[in-house]
Amino acid sequence: MGVTFLHTADFHLGSPLRAVEAASESLAERLQRATHEALRRVIQVALDEDVDFVVVAGDLYDQQARSVYANEFLVNQFERLEDADIPCYVVHGNHDPLGAGAEKLPLPDNVHVFGADDVETVLYPNDDEPEARIMGQSYGSQWESNSLYYHYTPPDTAIPNIGLLHTGLNPDGRRYAPCGPSDLAQKQIDYWALGHIHTPRLVDGAPAAYAGIPQGRNIGETAIGGCLLVDVDAGGDPDIEFVPTSPIVWQEIVVDLGTASTDDDTPLRNLADAEGYLEERMLDLRVADQDSLTDTLPMPVAETDWMPEGFVCRWTLSGRGELSEALDEEATDVLANRLRERSSSASPFVWTESVRDYSAPPLPDLETLVESDEIISELVELSNEIRADDAARAALRARTGDVWEWRTDEEHEDVSEDRIALDEERLDDLIDRAVTRSIDELATRRDNAN
Numbered sequence: 001m002g003v004t005f006l007h008t009a010d011f012h013l014g015s016p017l018r019a020v021e022a023a024s025e026s027l028a029e030r031l032q033r034a035t036h037e038a039l040r041r042v043i044q045v046a047l048d049e050d051v052d053f054v055v056v057a058g059d060l061y062d063q064q065a066r067s068v069y070a071n072e073f074l075v076n077q078f079e080r081l082e083d084a085d086i087p088c089y090v091v092h093g094n095h096d097p098l099g100a101g102a103e104k105l106p107l108p109d110n111v112h113v114f115g116a117d118d119v120e121t122v123l124y125p126n127d128d129e130p131e132a133r134i135m136g137q138s139y140g141s142q143w144e145s146n147s148l149y150y151h152y153t154p155p156d157t158a159i160p161n162i163g164l165l166h167t168g169l170n171p172d173g174r175r176y177a178p179c180g181p182s183d184l185a186q187k188q189i190d191y192w193a194l195g196h197i198h199t200p201r202l203v204d205g206a207p208a209a210y211a212g213i214p215q216g217r218n219i220g221e222t223a224i225g226g227c228l229l230v231d232v233d234a235g236g237d238p239d240i241e242f243v244p245t246s247p248i249v250w251q252e253i254v255v256d257l258g259t260a261s262t263d264d265d266t267p268l269r270n271l272a273d274a275e276g277y278l279e280e281r282m283l284d285l286r287v288a289d290q291d292s293l294t295d296t297l298p299m300p301v302a303e304t305d306w307m308p309e310g311f312v313c314r315w316t317l318s319g320r321g322e323l324s325e326a327l328d329e330e331a332t333d334v335l336a337n338r339l340r341e342r343s344s345s346a347s348p349f350v351w352t353e354s355v356r357d358y359s360a361p362p363l364p365d366l367e368t369l370v371e372s373d374e375i376i377s378e379l380v381e382l383s384n385e386i387r388a389d390d391a392a393r394a395a396l397r398a399r400t401g402d403v404w405e406w407r408t409d410e411e412h413e414d415v416s417e418d419r420i421a422l423d424e425e426r427l428d429d430l431i432d433r434a435v436t437r438s439i440d441e442l443a444t445r446r447d448n449a450n
Contacts, residue, residue: 057195058093257321
């Protein structure tokens with residue numbers, strides 16, 4: 001016997017997207033409603049998939065923005081589930097603890113909110129013919145230092161057991177229901193629906209997952225937002241798919257000046273070069289498909305027609321290059337404003353949150369560095385000695401790590417898929433890279449000290 005349900009968490013209703021300066025009025029409106037639109041999409045997923053029920057693993061509201069408007073919107077969304085005869089099971093977390101106050105408007109009858117005193121159990125669809133057992137406990141206050149998982153003890157395993165838990169999954173933590181994956185694994189729970197971590201992920205070592213936040217709220221939440229569709233049988237491994245929902249996607253894109261170039265393959269040297277290069281990256285985002293946007297997610301992604309309304313980007317310039325010498329705070333502000341002017345009417349939009357400069361000027365050539373710097377000169381001399389010393393080379397080979405597999409020119413056997421062939425030429429290349437990186441680190445520290 002199995003059930004299909006939707007796992008979601010961390011709505012943070014009332015929390016607008018932050019740190020977007022100089023946005024147009026229409027864009028500001030989009031950003032204001034993004035968290036609500038994401039939740040509307042989550043509920044639509046539940047309706048489209050005709051799930052048995054929905055579980056919400058905490059933080060329905062944002063602590064500083066628990067308003068009548070947010071409450072009314074949540075009620076309206078849960079009523080959509082009620083109209084489709086879909087129950088919803090809810091625990092509250094650290095941002096919306098039960099002790100913070102009652103709902104201004106009552107939730108519909110299809111919603112069961114677990115209390116904060118003890119772990120409660122509810123049978124789906126009813127006590128007479130149960131098909132699943134849902135267990136949960138809400139936070140009573142902002143912090144929960146008790147190991148709540150310990151009391152999730154189902155009476156049997158005849159039907160799927162599902163646990164709702166809002167936790168940082170840190171056994172040494174003292175604020176957010178401390179526990180670890182091994183703690184969850186020892187309980188007879190077929191699926192742990194977790195909340196609190198805003199990045200969707202599976203938990204190693206336990207039948208557990210975080211749904212993540214449906215809509216990221218700032219540049220620190222760059223993961224695609226969404227929810228999880230879960231199929232689980234009693235005693236079986238859960239089948240989990242991620243469904244993207246976020247209308248707006250945050251991106252922090254790092255541009256290495258050491259490799260970035262113009263269309264004619266010349267290094268970026270001035271603001272015009274930088275503007276042209278970043279415009280090309282903006283175009284890449286506009287034409288990206290769903291697979292490329294979700295390919296870094298650590299779980300299967302459901303086939304949907306989701307695409308974001310737009311992107312909010314922070315461009316971080318790093319590495320060493322000629323452009324660095326043309327950059328200062330005023331230059332990055334001008335560059336950000338020029339990029340904004342080119343994104344207002346496009347769809348999907350790409351809005352520049354900021355341009356950050358962490359770059360450095362290019363290094364002088366190695367010969368100049370050796371002549372002018374005693375430490376670098378000694379480093380290069382030492383590397384040359386190592387290249388010519390058979391014993392030193394053998395010692396380096398032993399320290400390259402398990403991923404490398406040494407072979408001589410006479411050995412032609414295939415290297416296993418989880419190893420990389422290491423020969424004399426590649427060892428010289430590794431030495432060159434180590435010297436280059438060491439010189440760059442020395443120069444960077446001196447630049448910072450000055």
